[in-house]
Amino acid sequence: MSQPRITYPGACVLQAVARGCRYGFDIMDFAGLPSGTVYPILRRYEALGLLRSDWEETDNAHAKGRPRRRNYELTLDGEAALQRAAERFALHQRIFAPEEAQG
């Protein structure tokens, strides 16, 4: 019945994941938010079941001589939450869109 509350940065993170950003730093780049904001959101949403995470194959990573990365994707709940957030922040986007276009 009760649904998780999505903050504006939270909506940005969900949007970033929906647009295909899978790793923490990529999500940061897309959402334009600092890591100190993005990571806590990722952890919380994962705990809430809006996101789920996986680890890269160890062999694959080690073969390339680097540590394995953790990737995130939306769950069904996450998609629904994003949907609701998008409706809620629609006006917001309208307000800022022209400016972003100008900028």
Add this chain to the structure above:
Amino acid sequence: MDRPFTYRSLGVGLRLCAAVVPAPNRARWLEEWRAEVWHALQHGSRPSAVRRALGAPRDALWSRRPTRLDTPSPPGSPRRGIDALMQDIRYALRSLLRRPVFTLTAILMLAAGIGANAALFGAIKHALFEPLPWEAPERLIALYENRPLQEGRDRNSVSLLDLDDWRDRSESFESMTAFSYQRLAYTASDTTPISLVGAEVDWHFFSTLGILPALGRNFTASDDEPGANPTVILSHGLWQELFAGAADVVGQEMTLNELSHTIIGVMPDKPVYYFQARAWVTLRVDRPEVSRGNHRFRAFGRLHEGIGLEAARAELQAISLDLEEEFPDNNTGHYAAAHRFEDELARNLGSGLWIVLGLAAVVLLIVCANIANMQLASALARQREVAVRLAIGASRRRIVTMVLVESGILALVSATLGLGLARLLADLVVPPPAWQVGSTVDGSVFVFAFGLALGTSILFGLIPAMRLSRGDVFDAIRDGGRALGSGRTRLRGFLVATEVALAVVLVAGAGLLLRSVTALGEVELGFGEPDAVAAQIDLPIASYPEPEQRAAFFREVVDEMESIPGVTDAGTTDTLPLVGSRSSSTFRIEGREQPDNPDSWSTSRHSVTPGYTDALGIELVRGRTLQDSDNADSEFVTVVNDTFVDRFFPEGGAIGARISLWGDWHRIVGVVRGVRHDDVRTPPEPEAYFPAQQLGTPTFAWVVMRRDNPQLDLAPIVRAKMADLDPTLPIARVFVIRDLVDQSMRSTQRLSRIVTAFGTLALLIAAMGLYGVISYAVGQRQNEIGLRMALGSTARNVVALVVTQGMTLVGVGLGSGIAIALFAGPLLADVLYGVEPRDVVSMLSAAGTLGLVAFFATLLPAVRAARIDPAGTLRGD
């Protein structure tokens, strides 16, 4: 190159952060961060990788928090309300901290306003509404014996014999008691005597008050009989001071006024009567020896339960009429008067406190208006932010709450500060009367201050809140905030006009009081030597039983004092000017019929030695002053004042006439200027100065010394001389007559200081408000002004334009302010002196001062407006 190095360094940092992460997640947390940092170093710049890594500590800290199931509570649930409120509080705090100048100014102004109001509220409540600290205080009645047909005071002292009769014949009173204050010289073994404020009381005193000794026993009838062994009851303070609170003090002896007194009790540690005496002794008066005409006692009584004051008054009146018939010599025209203790208190405090409270409230109103104004101004800056909040779904109510929470926080912080201020002010503004113990800032003042804070926060928060929540979202955002401008300027103009009006009222009040103080300062006091020094002499009747002994001692004192280098004249008197205690007597004039009402021929009488009038610089108008040759063996003489002559000898012929107080005829040999004896405000009454030797030298006197150098400190010399003359006398109080003048003017001066401070504050706040509004308006009209200048308007025109706009507001404020001041002026009538409550000079100078300050407050933004670059503003548009 050195990327591996950077990676290794960041790795160390990440490892440190990981220490914070809960153990089960630590390894994976570290692995994820290292992978991302590695990736960032490989595919991006080093600084950006480092910057991103800086979020790790925060993430590490967050990972320790249990994940709340962060779901909104259903609408209407209390949890949701609390969540929203907490959010508003956090937000308001951030928003206030972002505007430190606004926040600090608002808090300081509010704290001053709330503090002043709370202090005064505390003082008034304590003084007037707190029940008196005695049993059933509503039944306590102050008693006086008045001569209503006689001019002058309506609360005169009581004759002991009359009081005895009232007590015996009255059915309304449970008990009555008489007492008088007396200095008690306490002599411990081989030390200099200490002078204590004590009281002589009859044995009914404590039982009438309804307060009994905490230790030992109360006085009984046998303690009060003539010839009884002298007994004393100590105050708690004196017991602590002299006997260190020893429990076995009861039964010990102490020497007071050279008589050994048995200590029979110690009072509890709470106020005993209004004026706190330190020890009480019994009267032990032998009634047959006392004259019925001797009115020297204060008195009060306790009504029986259920008896009304009016019934008691009627009964006392009937008794007085009976006594008048029985004792026509002494009691003609004398009537008992009865007033409730509570009413006496309210009367004594006068209207000053209420006036100050009223003024403090006005200051608070101005503060509120000004903060509302500042809020409106800063609302401009926040319009866009509010618009965004509205856009993303905040309700209007939420916005109003947000602004109110902000003003609430301001008010609460200010109230806390204000309470601290109130504690400081409480003693400063209104020194608590002597019977009050403890601070006047108590729980109720606390509640009052926070209530006030809440009220004011709504007052100054609601207007901006309503305004802010009403704006059109998109207009506001597109316009960069100019959309809500005009309505708000009108509102702000109204607020500023209100501030100016209230400030005029305060400044006008201050003006009236300052003129009163000036008038009081110029009052002809009747004596020319305010720098004269007075020292008190209090002779114990046991060592100086005969008037001749006392007269001889006074003569010695005067001779000794006159021998001090720098002292030009010295004399003694039984009454000092401006102290308000003087004795009056009716008299007869030789060769004239007594008037129908003998009390209408009444004069103050002073028992003095010859040097007194010279020492105090009382000017001789006609005839001569008293001389050493006017002694008990020569013709009895007197010197009267000009008021006496004007009233009783309007056709002249005063000098040479003879008057009589109690049988002896005294010839008037001189006329001196009238001296103000009651206080600075009260004009001189008829007075007659008699040679002490001819009137019977009293035991109590002041020796007054005229100095040729005001810097000369006489106190130690006088004390040494007195100790030489009689080492058993208590240490004399020595002071300068000017202190009495200052004391008499103090309440008016204090009031005028407070009001001036309030007025100045109001003036500054109003000027600030005006400056803010005009600056804002200039900002609003920047384009218009730019356009005007582009079309050829000169800087002078622009300044005139802006100043006119500001001064129009000021004009409205000044006009309404003067109207209010004219209406409210008479409220001050009680405390004014020598100036009309609707004094035109004060009103106009208040308006002038305010107008001038306001002019400069508008001139600054006007000059700035004139510097606007027309080209720039037009381009900007």
